[in-house]
Amino acid sequence: MTKAQSGDAAVPNKAKSTRMQVLRKPQACPKCGAHDMKRIIAGRPNREGWEMIENGEAVHGCCFVSFESPDWRCSSCGHHWFDPTDPGRKEMDNLLRRILGKGKKERSMHV
Numbered sequence: 001m002t003k004a005q006s007g008d009a010a011v012p013n014k015a016k017s018t019r020m021q022v023l024r025k026p027q028a029c030p031k032c033g034a035h036d037m038k039r040i041i042a043g044r045p046n047r048e049g050w051e052m053i054e055n056g057e058a059v060h061g062c063c064f065v066s067f068e069s070p071d072w073r074c075s076s077c078g079h080h081w082f083d084p085t086d087p088g089r090k091e092m093d094n095l096l097r098r099i100l101g102k103g104k105k106e107r108s109m110h111v
């Protein structure tokens with residue numbers, strides 16, 4: 001009895017609630033190799049995001065989201081980066097591209 005789950009057949013609520021993207025946690029910092037890193041939440045965190053920040057699992061990044069905003073921050077050396085091969089990250093970039101449109105790659109990050 002295998003009841004096939006209706007996987008991605010229909011997505012009931014679009015864009016209404018911004019769910020946290022599920023990303024693969026990196027094994028180690030690409031710069032210093034430390035294993036202590038935190039998720040960077042860019043933009044305005046939702047409740048899930050705030051909980052992660054309160055639990056010390058995440059840090060609040062810059063206040064707006066851009067194409068190349070990093071997802072991870074090393075607690076050891078402060079290096080921040082993102083994994084362009086991560087499926088969750090790709091999805092997020094596609095979404096951003098649709099929202100921001102214009103296909104322009106602007107690098108206007110204040111850090």
Ligand SMILES: [Zn+2]
Pocket residue numbers: 029030031032033034074075076077078079
């Ligand atoms: Zn590091």
